[in-house]
Amino acid sequence: MVYPGAVAQPWTERRDRELVWGLVPALIMLASLTAGPIAYLWLTSLTPLNLAQPATQWNFDQPLANYASMFGDPRFANSVVVQVKLSIASVVLQLLCGLGVALLLHPNTKIRTVARSGMLVPMVLPPIVVGITWLALFTVDISPIHRLFAWIGLPFGPLLTNPSTALWAVVFAGTWQHFPFAMLMSLAALQMVPEGPIEAARIDGASRFQVFWHVRLPFIAPTLVVAGLFILIDSVKAFPLLYIMTDGGPGEVTEVTNYYVYRQVFTFSLWGYGSAIAVLMMIAVFLLSYLIDRITRRNDGAWA
Amino acid sequence: MKPAWETRFPNWRGDLFTLALLVIVLFPFVWIIQLSFRAKADIFDSAILFAPTLENYRALWQGNFALSFVNSIISATSATALAMIVGVPAAFALSRASFRGAHRIGLWILVTRMAPPVAFTIPLFIVFRYLELHDTRTGLVIIYLTFSLAFVIWMMKPFFDAVPRELEEAAAIDGCGTWKTFLTITLPLTGPGLAATAVLCFIGAWNDFFFALILTRTHASTAPVAIVGFMQYVGWEWGRMAAAGTLVMMPVVLFSIVVRKYLVHGLAAGSIKG
Amino acid sequence: MSVVRLEGVWKRFGNVVAVREVDLQLPRGGLTVLLGPSGCGKTTTLRMIAGLESVSEGRILIADREVTHLDPKDRNIAMVFQNYALYPHKSVRENLGFGLKIRGVPAAEIESRVASASRLLGLSELLERRPKQLSGGQMQRVALGRAIVRDAEVFLLDEPLSNLDAKLRVQMREEIYKLHRRISKSMIYVTHDQVEAMTLADQIVIMRDGRVQQVGSPLEIFDRPANVYVAGFIGSPEMNLLDLRATGGTLKSRACTVQGERLRGLVEGTTLKVGIRPDHVEVLADSASASATGWLDVEVVEHLGTTTLLVGPFDDQRLRVLTGRASVRPGDRLPVRLPADRLHLFDSGTGLRIEEPSSLKKRSPG
Ligand SMILES: Nc1ncnc2c1ncn2[C@@H]1O[C@H](COP(=O)(O)OP(=O)(O)OP(=O)(O)O)[C@@H](O)[C@H]1O
Ligand SMILES: [Mg+2]
Numbered sequence: 001m002v003y004p005g006a007v008a009q010p011w012t013e014r015r016d017r018e019l020v021w022g023l024v025p026a027l028i029m030l031a032s033l034t035a036g037p038i039a040y041l042w043l044t045s046l047t048p049l050n051l052a053q054p055a056t057q058w059n060f061d062q063p064l065a066n067y068a069s070m071f072g073d074p075r076f077a078n079s080v081v082v083q084v085k086l087s088i089a090s091v092v093l094q095l096l097c098g099l100g101v102a103l104l105l106h107p108n109t110k111i112r113t114v115a116r117s118g119m120l121v122p123m124v125l126p127p128i129v130v131g132i133t134w135l136a137l138f139t140v141d142i143s144p145i146h147r148l149f150a151w152i153g154l155p156f157g158p159l160l161t162n163p164s165t166a167l168w169a170v171v172f173a174g175t176w177q178h179f180p181f182a183m184l185m186s187l188a189a190l191q192m193v194p195e196g197p198i199e200a201a202r203i204d205g206a207s208r209f210q211v212f213w214h215v216r217l218p219f220i221a222p223t224l225v226v227a228g229l230f231i232l233i234d235s236v237k238a239f240p241l242l243y244i245m246t247d248g249g250p251g252e253v254t255e256v257t258n259y260y261v262y263r264q265v266f267t268f269s270l271w272g273y274g275s276a277i278a279v280l281m282m283i284a285v286f287l288l289s290y291l292i293d294r295i296t297r298r299n300d301g302a303w304a
Numbered sequence: 305m306k307p308a309w310e311t312r313f314p315n316w317r318g319d320l321f322t323l324a325l326l327v328i329v330l331f332p333f334v335w336i337i338q339l340s341f342r343a344k345a346d347i348f349d350s351a352i353l354f355a356p357t358l359e360n361y362r363a364l365w366q367g368n369f370a371l372s373f374v375n376s377i378i379s380a381t382s383a384t385a386l387a388m389i390v391g392v393p394a395a396f397a398l399s400r401a402s403f404r405g406a407h408r409i410g411l412w413i414l415v416t417r418m419a420p421p422v423a424f425t426i427p428l429f430i431v432f433r434y435l436e437l438h439d440t441r442t443g444l445v446i447i448y449l450t451f452s453l454a455f456v457i458w459m460m461k462p463f464f465d466a467v468p469r470e471l472e473e474a475a476a477i478d479g480c481g482t483w484k485t486f487l488t489i490t491l492p493l494t495g496p497g498l499a500a501t502a503v504l505c506f507i508g509a510w511n512d513f514f515f516a517l518i519l520t521r522t523h524a525s526t527a528p529v530a531i532v533g534f535m536q537y538v539g540w541e542w543g544r545m546a547a548a549g550t551l552v553m554m555p556v557v558l559f560s561i562v563v564r565k566y567l568v569h570g571l572a573a574g575s576i577k578g
Numbered sequence: 579m580s581v582v583r584l585e586g587v588w589k590r591f592g593n594v595v596a597v598r599e600v601d602l603q604l605p606r607g608g609l610t611v612l613l614g615p616s617g618c619g620k621t622t623t624l625r626m627i628a629g630l631e632s633v634s635e636g637r638i639l640i641a642d643r644e645v646t647h648l649d650p651k652d653r654n655i656a657m658v659f660q661n662y663a664l665y666p667h668k669s670v671r672e673n674l675g676f677g678l679k680i681r682g683v684p685a686a687e688i689e690s691r692v693a694s695a696s697r698l699l700g701l702s703e704l705l706e707r708r709p710k711q712l713s714g715g716q717m718q719r720v721a722l723g724r725a726i727v728r729d730a731e732v733f734l735l736d737e738p739l740s741n742l743d744a745k746l747r748v749q750m751r752e753e754i755y756k757l758h759r760r761i762s763k764s765m766i767y768v769t770h771d772q773v774e775a776m777t778l779a780d781q782i783v784i785m786r787d788g789r790v791q792q793v794g795s796p797l798e799i800f801d802r803p804a805n806v807y808v809a810g811f812i813g814s815p816e817m818n819l820l821d822l823r824a825t826g827g828t829l830k831s832r833a834c835t836v837q838g839e840r841l842r843g844l845v846e847g848t849t850l851k852v853g854i855r856p857d858h859v860e861v862l863a864d865s866a867s868a869s870a871t872g873w874l875d876v877e878v879v880e881h882l883g884t885t886t887l888l889v890g891p892f893d894d895q896r897l898r899v900l901t902g903r904a905s906v907r908p909g910d911r912l913p914v915r916l917p918a919d920r921l922h923l924f925d926s927g928t929g930l931r932i933e934e935p936s937s938l939k940k941r942s943p944g
Contacts, residue, residue, distance in 0.1 A: 025390050236420055
């Protein structure tokens with residue numbers, strides 16, 4: 001007997017097919033907004049593109065010239081070194097601050113619950129506002145910080161124009177802005193640590209620090225690794241703070257790779273060269289994302 | 305015996321330390337707000353008390369800042385709306401689908417979310433020149449979608465994962481099709497997730513500086529870009545910058561307070577479970 | 579006429595075979611229980627009938643209509659899920675009426691059907707509540723109500739009582755029993771609890787490793803288990819299974835001999851699996867020990883109140899004996915008798931029941 005609704009295809013498969021329709025618009029958009037541009041970026045990186053000279057657009061005479069010139073470019077090498085310094089400092093400081101504050105805020109008292117929300121403020125602020133705030137706080141004649149240190153007899157000069165301190169001042173502002181992310185992830189992870197082993201360790205006479213080191217830390221370590229990778233990736237994208245606070249200077253001491261690309265392209269109009277560096281950055285980010293994906297999937301089966 | 309107040313607040317040491325830390329962390333935020341209410345003459349003054357004035361805000365209102373503010377609102381809202389409309393069903397599909405390749409799409413979305421903006425800006429800048437999308441709000445919305453869309457999918461999927469399959473199976477037996485089930489059963493159950501996602505998505509677009517800096521000039525320039533304009537004057541306009549900064553962060557802070565509860569949950573869900 | 583029929587149904591998940599070649603006929607109006615240990619494929623079978631899982635091979639018919647590839651909604655079934663799957667954001671009333679509303683039933687009719695179902699289940703007071711505000715038993719009732727309101731051809735229930743505490747479970751079991759008599763709907767009920775199966779079922783389907791082992795009424799299955807597995811699975815305490823050899827019209831092991839008219843036809847020299855329920859083993863008085871089959875060395879004595887369970891070695895094997903209240907101690911040695919007409923005989927190779935010993939004659943041993 002043939003029933004009107006009968007289709008020679010099980011519901012589960014039909015459902016999958018229907019679900020695909022929900023995915024299609026997003027995939028088309030993502031493809032045209034991300035995959036397309038990235039492909040185009042790669043093409044551009046093979047040309048000596050300069051927008052003022054249209055002929056350069058599809059000139060593939062020396063496809064690898066941009067990649068080759070990276071090796072002889074001391075300013076690029078410098079930007080990578082600055083990037084590595086900034087990234088390592090960001091990861092270490094943000095993880096330490098985030099985890100430290102999380103440990104402080106982990107117990108459920110009223111004040112700490114409120115503080116958990118309060119601490120998030122820097123993270124949601126527009127980076128531009130963070131930038132001008134810290135620019136002002138690092139400006140000698142208006143900053144209360146400078147006044148405070150002068151008052152206790154330890155005056156110091158402007159940090160942002162001093163080549164040996166400029167990068168660290170920016171890292172400091174960045175840590176203030178981003179530590180809540182590491183804090184949130186640590187808090188969430190701490191909440192998932194089972195009580196059993198902690199109590200067992202306490203009964204065994206472990207000190208607070210021993211409980212943390214031997215019980216809590218191993219449990220939250222995978223989360224910290226993922227958080228660290230996220231911070232690392234975000235540090236590769238650093239831009240607004242640098243733009244506002246130092247503009248890559250003094251000299252080139254705060255010019256990270258991202259900033260260098262921006263300069264090359266939008267100041268010097270070296271589109272081809274900038275694209276080539278951006279392609280390398282994409283590859284680095286892809287590798288890091290892949291790492292995150294592997295770790296999170298091993299931990300809980302979800303893709304990050 | 306311990307005094308009564310000490311039994312009531314057994315953690316007072318930690319609480320006190322928490323408060324002190326909170327004050328220190330929030331100090332820059334509060335300081336920049338108070339700066340915006342200082343008259344030009346008071347800015348370099350170290351006195352804590354001062355006569356508050358709205359002169360900085362008034363100056364902003366008379367300048368071009370209002371237009372930039374409106375631009376920010378329109379482009380961030382439109383980008384959020386579009387990203388939600390397209391991204392939420394996609395997240396659901398990814399969460400439920402058993403087809404192959406779903407995981408690879410997930411990785412792609414993660415990469416998109418992580419990619420340095422400059423990588424998209426270079427090609428899109430060139431394309432926008434041909435399409436005459438430079439310095440338009442449409443252009444901004446399009447470029448915001450490069451990260452909003454991936455963000456919405458990435459953020460919503462765990463919320464959908466958490467909805468029990470049996471509810472949808474019960475609905476299927478009750479007579480709902482795939483997408484009707486989604487609308488009547490699954491979506492209402494992810495309300496908090498939707499709210500958190502929309503808010504964070506809005507904040508992401510609202511906070512953007514890089515794209516707007518490069519792709520807009522005057523007509524479509526957003527509030528963050530307008531602030532930078534104040535840095536070009538001789539003798540920087542600290543008061544105006546602080547006032548503009550306060551205005552720009554105000555919606556973000558208000559939003560975060562309103563959805564505070566879901567925000568923490570949402571951020572944690574988004575970052576850990578991913 | 580059967581209301582649900584499965585013909586050679588298979589289900590594979592990749593390399594895992596969850597259901598193998600299942601043929602079933604479920605009678606209209608009856609309550610059929612799918613019973614078996616965890617992972618034997620009960621849920622998978624039920625979900626295939628519901629249409630939530632695709633069928634790898636074979637056909638499913640509901641009310642003589644092939645539904646193998648139909649959507650769940652077009653199969654005219656209702657399902658009660660193990661975790662109830664009540665819509666958390668809808669009130670009890672909306673939960674009950676949702677299936678009808680989706681199908682475009684007029685509001686007035688929904689109203690009256692919801693009202694009568696909730697009266698039947700004692701839910702009338704709770705209609706405006708959300709699932710979160712209900713107790714486990716009440717949620718269970720709403721889940722049942724959702725099926726009743728739909729008035730579907732078949733009700734499918736997957737371990738509906740497993741989330742309730744022991745006391746409530748017994749109570750809800752009775753309610754489901756009464757409900758079934760009252761509305762006389764065809765029901766398929768999945769459980770791994772044999773007491774639930776025995777008390778509720780008109781027909782029990784015993785499954786193991788994705789295969790159907792036996793289909794029959796509870797007493798049929800209890801009295802005539804089709805194979806060694808079913809014999810051991812049904813009944814508590816478990817049936818004794820002894821290895822005995824047919825010798826000269828008796829069943830023997832080293833030091834015990836079972837005699838009986840019934841055993842005459844057994845082929846000389848075959849070893850059989852011999853089953854006997856613990857309460858069928860007779861404990862003899864010392865004076866009658868001459869007629870004993872063998873001796874039980876009591877190791878464990880469990881006083882269960884009305885009855886006493888004795889466990890211990892019985893001629894190299896273990897025997898469980900259920901007697902009335904007895905003052906036996908561990909270490910006692912008791913004469914016991916295994917009555918021949920109470921024995922279940924199984925082929926020790928295939929494990930299948932041997933219906934009449936005479937049938938063995940035709941087969942050669944080994
Ligand atoms: N979606 C699936 N993917 C892979 N294997 C599955 C899937 N669903 C079930 N299985 C496997 O099929 C077999 C039967 O599972 P099923 O859920 O039907 O068992 P069950 O009899 O209901 O057990 P329980 O009493 O534990 O509920 C199991 O081995 C199970 O691991
Ligand atoms: Mg099951």
